[in-house]
Amino acid sequence: MSKRVALHTLGMMGMVCAIILSGSLKVVWGQGEVGGGNDVSGLKYDARLSEYAYPFEVETYRFESQGLPVEMSYMYLPTEVEEGDDENLKSTVVLLHGKNFNGAYWEGVARQLHEQGYGVLIPDQIGFGKSSKPAGYQYSFAGLADNTKGLMDELGIDKAVVVGHSMGGMLGTRFSLMYPEKVEKLVLVNPIGLENYLDEVEYKDVDFFLDKEMKTTPEEIYAYQKKNYYDGDWNETYEKLTRPVVGQLQGDEWESVALANARTYDMIFTQPVVEEFGKLAVPTVLILGTRDRSAPGRGWQKAESNRELGRYDRLGEEIVAGNGDIELIKLEGLGHVPQVEAPERFMPVFVEVLESGDSGGEGN
Numbered sequence: 001m002s003k004r005v006a007l008h009t010l011g012m013m014g015m016v017c018a019i020i021l022s023g024s025l026k027v028v029w030g031q032g033e034v035g036g037g038n039d040v041s042g043l044k045y046d047a048r049l050s051e052y053a054y055p056f057e058v059e060t061y062r063f064e065s066q067g068l069p070v071e072m073s074y075m076y077l078p079t080e081v082e083e084g085d086d087e088n089l090k091s092t093v094v095l096l097h098g099k100n101f102n103g104a105y106w107e108g109v110a111r112q113l114h115e116q117g118y119g120v121l122i123p124d125q126i127g128f129g130k131s132s133k134p135a136g137y138q139y140s141f142a143g144l145a146d147n148t149k150g151l152m153d154e155l156g157i158d159k160a161v162v163v164g165h166s167m168g169g170m171l172g173t174r175f176s177l178m179y180p181e182k183v184e185k186l187v188l189v190n191p192i193g194l195e196n197y198l199d200e201v202e203y204k205d206v207d208f209f210l211d212k213e214m215k216t217t218p219e220e221i222y223a224y225q226k227k228n229y230y231d232g233d234w235n236e237t238y239e240k241l242t243r244p245v246v247g248q249l250q251g252d253e254w255e256s257v258a259l260a261n262a263r264t265y266d267m268i269f270t271q272p273v274v275e276e277f278g279k280l281a282v283p284t285v286l287i288l289g290t291r292d293r294s295a296p297g298r299g300w301q302k303a304e305s306n307r308e309l310g311r312y313d314r315l316g317e318e319i320v321a322g323n324g325d326i327e328l329i330k331l332e333g334l335g336h337v338p339q340v341e342a343p344e345r346f347m348p349v350f351v352e353v354l355e356s357g358d359s360g361g362e363g364n
Helices: 012-021 103-115 141-155 167-178 206-214 218-228 236-249 254-270 274-279 312-322 343-355
Strands: 004-008 059-065 068-077 092-096 119-123 160-166 183-191 284-289 327-331
Touching: 059 141, 068 103, 068 141, 092 103, 092 141, 092 167, 103 119, 103 343, 119 141, 141 167, 160 167, 167 183, 167 254, 167 274, 183 343, 206 254, 218 236, 236 254, 274 312, 284 312, 284 343, 312 327, 327 343
Parallel strands: 004 327, 092 119, 092 160, 160 183, 183 284, 284 327
Antiparallel strands: 059 068, 068 119
């Protein structure tokens, strides 16, 4: 494969795609105050989001990890073809969530893929969403990757397209390095971890992050996402995605959620994957919204560091320079969550990536 860089800007293609997809994906574009103008002061969820409805049936994978019985919640939409019709059988796509999300935010993507015949597996990793959050759990990308492989094996999924967004991109990369035989293609959507953060920022321990989590307010969550994910824009769609964590924050079991959040921060800083992109032996595509400026640890960057962190308009080229087989697709002007911010632009590009064979060739 040869290096491919494609740049997608908003234009006639975007408008045409918006019409095509309007029946499947709906986005509320109305402006609103931070918080969406909805009163969520009484919203409360437990640590497992028992009362929060996911868009598809939630199932449970029970297993033992680190000597503890744990439960991994997941949604699975298997491929639907007539028995023996292997010619029309499409791949299963595993969608890995980011740190500030759970599997439910993949709803629009999953519906579109399943309508087109793909199987879709959406796990909540241990420590996230509806899955277990053991107090003494040692979180690692290798451990979460092994858990995910166990789930795939349990469901009889021999091989899949692995898609990781944000922190899920670091997990998807580790999974692909550990289990290349399970990966048809790796697709990274605005992943964090395209930089080795500890090269540029001071180390902070779990206690530091736990203290920050325990002091977090709903207003801080809204403000952070509005600024860092959506470039100051805010609407009901974005606000709804914050409700699970806001409900947990206001619930009676926030301390256990906060501890899981703090422990998973640690692996982001101490378990980098960026130096190993050159070892990837599976077809890999990087889809980047170029407006994204996500950079964990920016607030405690080393005094001697002069690197501007989180420049997703530049990071893609740095990664491709280290591995010319990685395909880079740039979504000009979109931010950290392009599949939510502009599904009418993201989905055609994403589906084309899934349907393409060899990623080589020249971009448009």
